[in-house]
Amino acid sequence: MPDHRPAPPIIDFRSDNTGRAAPEIIAALAAANEGTAAGYGGDEWTALLQRRFSELFETAVRVFPVATGTAANALALAALSPPWGAVYCSEQAHVNTAEANATGFFSGGAKLTSVTGPHGKMAPEALAAALATAGVGQSHRSQPAAVTLTQASDLGAVYGLDEIRAITALARTHGIKAHMDGARFANALARLGCTPAELTWRAGIDVLSFGATKNGGLLCDAIIAFAPDAVPALAIQLRRAGQVWSKMRFAAAQLLAYVEDGLWLRNARQANDIAARIAAGLRDLPGVAPLAPIEANEVFLQLPASVLDGLEQDGVRFFRRPGDIARFVCRFDATPAEADALLVSLRRHLATSR
Amino acid sequence: MPDHRPAPPIIDFRSDNTGRAAPEIIAALAAANEGTAAGYGGDEWTALLQRRFSELFETAVRVFPVATGTAANALALAALSPPWGAVYCSEQAHVNTAEANATGFFSGGAKLTSVTGPHGKMAPEALAAALATAGVGQSHRSQPAAVTLTQASDLGAVYGLDEIRAITALARTHGIKAHMDGARFANALARLGCTPAELTWRAGIDVLSFGATKNGGLLCDAIIAFAPDAVPALAIQLRRAGQVWSKMRFAAAQLLAYVEDGLWLRNARQANDIAARIAAGLRDLPGVAPLAPIEANEVFLQLPASVLDGLEQDGVRFFRRPGDIARFVCRFDATPAEADALLVSLRRHLATSR
């Protein structure tokens, strides 16, 4: 094992995937490691997973554990779109900018079609306009097949229930499917204070990419199908995509532990609270405006390059994007001290830069 | 957590993936769960993994952890074959019979081309004949691109080093690549008593699917590239295949623990020993001949249906295939008592059936 001694103190806002896993999840693996169990999802844990998530979502769902969020998104969208489909997404959507067109690959050529909107979200009016000119029935055009919402958005904003319903209503009207990329589903849920059902199928969502990794998970996310007709294709596509673990009990055990006793929501609240603490601190810093409302666990700021350099020199870890944009992501195990250290460093370098 | 009480005693030969994970691997996850770490393989554990496996294989290798053996095989072969390639494999090869043509999918249409041979292996002469009539340069024929060997074979036999070298020599002569599906690589290694290097790149293998799951692993296998030119395509294809975990440290930690202090070989020997114990017992049972030499941890028998029924009634778990063929797979954590119980049951029902 590596001699892993991070230089204390950690001030790490690079991503929520740099954080630890919740110890409860590792404990669940140890607990599941007894006796023999049928392979490929034929085990008791996977059966329990179906029941437990069906309770959680207040409807019969089918849960497919997968290795990554990219797999969840691309395979979910491939199940909702024919090869000649158009999949509508926000311009900033992770599926559009950060998954190397996995959706195009798994679907056999479906086309991600970006739709504008504020704060990394898709505006219903923009989607309506895109659908109106899509050329339905014209064989030289990719045909509308699905819409995907990133919740929380890739700029850290959260779709309200009304926004989701407006979009899924359009989807229903045009006969296309609605997918939610819930890489930060728990963060959005914690923000909105609604139920998982309200945020998904009751709002018109057909299939959900259920993220766990970014919120204290270990090695497992999931596809959750509310639409039963998506299930058979998903089952076999996941297998040929190499996303069906033979020792599935250890994937199911992770997801069971993740939602046990509200662990997922506690984790999400912790991460959101750190972001809120930063947001509060930013209000005192004149001239610093986040690129989007801080509604989940991410903060995006455009700052002078010298300030960004200063933060880095102070040991603050974060990602820089073109245009002097900094992304700060709060882990479930981030501490108030990290937030405060960021604010202190920021305040100091902003003062200097003026 | 499910109330998991398997009826004692376990006599479970269904598969090696029904077994537990080695506790050392779960312990390694807990040990890696500290501090923050860069995502997507930029962490210390993944760096150490590269070094550790390069030592193990006595050459610089690139290790890509993946979720499943299907992912390892299909993505490795897709990296070795153009979309118009022919990939030669044994008729019984797992890639050919049990992966829902994932290879055809990931490669964009490469064609698995089966080659005959004994005991689930490919005969070098049969491969030579296939290559001789492949129609190289003819655009209406899939073009020879790669050969894949399943080690141990899907009937439980093990390719000897000479056999491997004969096949890779043909590959070299014809300008195609050589892949090994090492889902049971450790079992074969334990059988042959050679080094990992001898069994792979020194014998002409370009890329290895390195199985861990079936031999006490948890949720992670790997692709090991000996051929550097396969690396860039693999790196990006794995990402868009959704096979690159963001919290990669927990995948790397599994593989590091798997080979630490020879754990993998100990596990493989245990599994092989149980199979050998069964093989020895079978010698006393007149008229019972395994379908292939029992050289790793699998036993295949063709038996009267009444005998198979009898075994099942006695609580022996195993898979039945068409033609009254039974497959018995020995887990790393299988016990001599299980082997003996199988033999007792078998002896009894054979006596009755005559």
Added chain:
Amino acid sequence: MPDHRPAPPIIDFRSDNTGRAAPEIIAALAAANEGTAAGYGGDEWTALLQRRFSELFETAVRVFPVATGTAANALALAALSPPWGAVYCSEQAHVNTAEANATGFFSGGAKLTSVTGPHGKMAPEALAAALATAGVGQSHRSQPAAVTLTQASDLGAVYGLDEIRAITALARTHGIKAHMDGARFANALARLGCTPAELTWRAGIDVLSFGATKNGGLLCDAIIAFAPDAVPALAIQLRRAGQVWSKMRFAAAQLLAYVEDGLWLRNARQANDIAARIAAGLRDLPGVAPLAPIEANEVFLQLPASVLDGLEQDGVRFFRRPGDIARFVCRFDATPAEADALLVSLRRHLATSR
């Protein structure tokens, strides 16, 4: 234009695609070349094509002109099979041996699965056996999706109506689709003397690759869909496959001329007659047995290499396959003199070789 002076006299059995186009078809192009016409099949000729072929096949059909037989086969099978499907075909089928796995490509990974049988045909019993062990519902296996018959077969035999019905009955029982590769459909039809309807949908065929090129056509074959549910996917897939001509009137005009006044059947009979003339001549040559009954316009012989050399020296053109197998294909515009010249040459070299 090249100065094209083939050395007289022609004795050319290389393929039926080395022959001319029927002059009527070129005349039809000239006739269609007046005024303007809507693009992409919105023209009058294409509309007439639908009506004319619906009359010809005695049911409402949808005709999609395509550039080649490979396009017809691969796109038809891709419309009948999901990406995870198994497509059953004869071992010798053109789709399996001579289309560079276009079916695997267009379908996104469907697997051609070969089935044994006599004379390049699939035996119903062998198909039944393959379907019985296909592992329906098992996600690690390609799932039965379609069966394809090559009519006439790739060894020059013709499926009888009973054989076809036996195979499509199996397809229906197992819920899979039936496709016919009719690259030499007219030759088979001429042989059997039945109606186009009897040979296709009345015998259970869902989609037909309708060959014209090999039988005096110019640059156009067609997909004919009897199953209406295959039509929408075909329409858009053909467009994105680059198989929908913008000046479609000139494709439709070819197919209309091809069947006008029985031209296609006259052509096929001429080709078949030449093959029959060869078959009759072979009966006088002791020790020469065709590899399959000569029922259409192809003759396959296994002959001493010295005889094959001798034929070539005499200016007889044909294709040699591994194992000293010679293929002689009769063009619609082949002459009795060519057949006689082949027989004379053959007789002479056989005499010498003994």
Added chain:
Amino acid sequence: MPDHRPAPPIIDFRSDNTGRAAPEIIAALAAANEGTAAGYGGDEWTALLQRRFSELFETAVRVFPVATGTAANALALAALSPPWGAVYCSEQAHVNTAEANATGFFSGGAKLTSVTGPHGKMAPEALAAALATAGVGQSHRSQPAAVTLTQASDLGAVYGLDEIRAITALARTHGIKAHMDGARFANALARLGCTPAELTWRAGIDVLSFGATKNGGLLCDAIIAFAPDAVPALAIQLRRAGQVWSKMRFAAAQLLAYVEDGLWLRNARQANDIAARIAAGLRDLPGVAPLAPIEANEVFLQLPASVLDGLEQDGVRFFRRPGDIARFVCRFDATPAEADALLVSLRRHLATSR
């Protein structure tokens, strides 16, 4: 044959593919229809085609006849891009808006990435900006692979040689390939008055989609490879795409006739002249401004809906797009009378609409 009596007089600006084929091309088919010829491009016409086009382009080229422009574009781009590639194109490019994502399909998931610019063209600065932020080497981003220019543009403008060179220079700097969609190559060539070589490889183009259909062709366009390393993949991909005619002589003969004695340039000039006549007439119509300079054979106008209705009532045929945009395309066989009729009708309805 249909009774084809278009209501005289024709005023048809729907597309250049509604026009006739040049009679010379049909005559060439008749001339080629003699004797036998090797299949799949092994014939004398196809060999001559290679020589003739190599002369025409003043360098050794490889010409692959294909059925359609969509096939030419998608297969050319698939040969220039790996499955994980990004292909840069104008937002209005035909590949992006009118080919149902054939490029994404044939490439196995390459991503069309739109770049802004004036008049349906890509601005070099916009391409530079896109390349600068593409994330080269980051496996979660589609990797820059190729740029494609539509010449003439999809709004009827023509890239000047300087513009092309600026773009291909960027391509070279970034190690990506340059493709030209020359669906209206001859129209652009006629406009610019340069040589085919100057417009393509001398300006840095690697592969050209050579359009003939829209300019008096019949059923055949071509891919012209200037970059030899693109040839082998193209050769086999075209075969498995079903784009290699067995009777290739009849495709080659079309392309030979198309360029014989400057036919293609005469046709293009005729079409361009009609467009120029319309352009001249528009100058007298106050308030009517084309959406882009009229530099080839297309005219795009935004007009009051009532005017568009009026044109249609007068028997003027054209396509309407969302936003009251009208496209008028001039066929090679369009007449000055058609242009004048359009202008008369336009003038009348414009007067009324004010």
